Amino acid sequence: MIHFGLRLTLIAAVVSTLGACHGEEENAGPPPVRPVLYTVAKPIDTIVFGPFAGFVAPRYQSEIGFQIAGRVIARDVTVGDVVKKGQRIAALDPVVTRFALTRAEAELADATAQAENAIATEARQRRLIANGNVTQARLDSAVASRDTAQARLAQAQANLQKARDQMGYTELHADFDGVVTVRSAEVGQVLSAGQAVATLARPEEREAVVDIPEDLVGAMPKDAVFTVALQSAPDVTATGKVREVSPFADQKTRTRRIRMTLLKPPDAFRLGSTITVGLSRHMAPRFQLPATAVFEADGRSAVWIVNEAGDAVSRRDVTVADRNGERVSITEGLKPGERVVFAGARSLSEGQRVRLADTSQ
Numbered sequence: 001m002i003h004f005g006l007r008l009t010l011i012a013a014v015v016s017t018l019g020a021c022h023g024e025e026e027n028a029g030p031p032p033v034r035p036v037l038y039t040v041a042k043p044i045d046t047i048v049f050g051p052f053a054g055f056v057a058p059r060y061q062s063e064i065g066f067q068i069a070g071r072v073i074a075r076d077v078t079v080g081d082v083v084k085k086g087q088r089i090a091a092l093d094p095v096v097t098r099f100a101l102t103r104a105e106a107e108l109a110d111a112t113a114q115a116e117n118a119i120a121t122e123a124r125q126r127r128l129i130a131n132g133n134v135t136q137a138r139l140d141s142a143v144a145s146r147d148t149a150q151a152r153l154a155q156a157q158a159n160l161q162k163a164r165d166q167m168g169y170t171e172l173h174a175d176f177d178g179v180v181t182v183r184s185a186e187v188g189q190v191l192s193a194g195q196a197v198a199t200l201a202r203p204e205e206r207e208a209v210v211d212i213p214e215d216l217v218g219a220m221p222k223d224a225v226f227t228v229a230l231q232s233a234p235d236v237t238a239t240g241k242v243r244e245v246s247p248f249a250d251q252k253t254r255t256r257r258i259r260m261t262l263l264k265p266p267d268a269f270r271l272g273s274t275i276t277v278g279l280s281r282h283m284a285p286r287f288q289l290p291a292t293a294v295f296e297a298d299g300r301s302a303v304w305i306v307n308e309a310g311d312a313v314s315r316r317d318v319t320v321a322d323r324n325g326e327r328v329s330i331t332e333g334l335k336p337g338e339r340v341v342f343a344g345a346r347s348l349s350e351g352q353r354v355r356l357a358d359t360s361q
Contacts, residue, residue, distance in 0.1 A: 033353045036313075037343035038306055039293065041334045043285040047221060050278030053231070054210030056269050058201035059261070061181060065197045066092055067169045071190045077198065079183050083174045090185065090197050092170040097163070104156070104163035111149070111156035118142070118149035172197055179203050179271055206262050206269060208240045210277045211255040217245065219324040224279055226260060231274045238265040240277065286321055287330040293342035294320060294328050303330075304348050306339040310356050313341060313348055 070092030077089055125142040128134040182199035185191060208228050212220070220242070229237045240260035249256050260277065262269060269275075294301050301320045304313040318333030334340070339356070341348065348354070 033311075033355050034344060034347060035355045035357070036304075036306075036341045036345075036348070037357050038339045038341050039289065041287045041289070041330075041336060041338045041340055043287055043336055045285045046280060046282055048278075048280050049216075049220060049224075050226075051276045052210045052212055052278070054208050054275050054277050056206050056262070056265075056271055056273045056275060057209045057259075058179075058181070058203060058271055059205040059207050061178075061199055061201035062175075063182075063184070063196040063199050064089065064172060064175070065193075065195050066090075066172055066191060067193060068092070068097070068166050069191060069193050070096065070170065072185055072187050072197075075183075075185065075187055075197075077180045077183075079180055081180045082203075083178060083180065083200070085174055085176050087174045089172045089174055089180075089200075091172070092191075094167065094170045097167045097170055101160075101163040101167050104160040108153075108156040108160045111153040115146075115149040115153040118146040122146040174200060176200070176202065181271060201271060203271060206265055206271065207243065208260040208262055208275055208277055210258050210260070210275075211250070211253065212258055214249040214254050214256050215326075217256050217258075219327065220258075221279060221281075224281070225263075226277050226279050228260070228262065228265075228269075229276050229278075230268060231276055233268065234276070236266055236268045238269060239263045284331065287334050289328050289330055289340060290342040291323065291326050291328050293340050293345060294318065294330075295345055303333070304341040304345050306341060306354065306356065310339070311353060313350075313352050313354055315350055 072090055073093045074091040075089075076087075076091075077083055083089070122139075122142040122145070125134055125139045129136065129139050178200040180198050181201045182196075184196040184198060191197070208226075224242075226240045226242075227237055228240045229235075240262050242258060243261045244259040246257040289303070293303050296302070297315065300317045302315050302317050305316045306313055316333055318330045321329040321331045323329075341354070344354075
């Protein structure tokens, strides 16, 4: 009887548990409605990049300065001047170098006399030793004195040449035809050797320099030909191709400097001119979406499409043409006007009930 009572008790407990579970299933509501952000699919057939402001700069330029130290007594050019090869740019006070030249000439005269005397002495000692009138030591001493005097003569000649060269260094001349873009010294200023006096640019090769926000550099089309226009005369244009992209962004402005080679620019594109750089070109129609809208499922790229009622989503496979930073280009799988989820896509499932934000992006 005791065993039979235990069995009845266990059966009753099991039935009670099953009933409770069934009740919980009946009380469980529908899946939660998830809030999502969406964007409306709009096809584009033109790439527009820019415009950005910049300026015309030379591709090659050099800082030129004197090879010796001194005080500036003349500056013959200023910013914007066109100079020819060999034209004087500036001059130093020649008094000190002239004194050095006079000293070098005197030292050379002294060394020449000493060398001639040493050579004559060595010749006399050779004649005397032939007759046995002097010792070999006297001859050796004369030979050593001759060699020393000739070495001093060579040194004096080199010093004289150096003094003459430095006399020529008191004037600074242009090494090539160019334009003065920077003036770094004034009359009366004392300069050290190599200190910049002016910056000389070659005007035959010009390029466009523009600063682009760092987050847009990744979206810049590769191998594109940009349109460059003068701000003072927008109808005057040229084309430019990217030559150099700065590897680091400016710490203050968070922009990166782009240098573009100008292809046969008009004469109006003078150095320092302000310009506008932009790009607009046609392409096959595609949809631009935020990168967060696309996810991988079953080895394919897909997005979530909101139904017409705006309360549920369905998965749609798409073809991604390219990815540029935070944007992706879709060529197949979308229709104009469809609503695509771009925030909350990772937590959705087929037929998921959703709640849309009041505004789209």
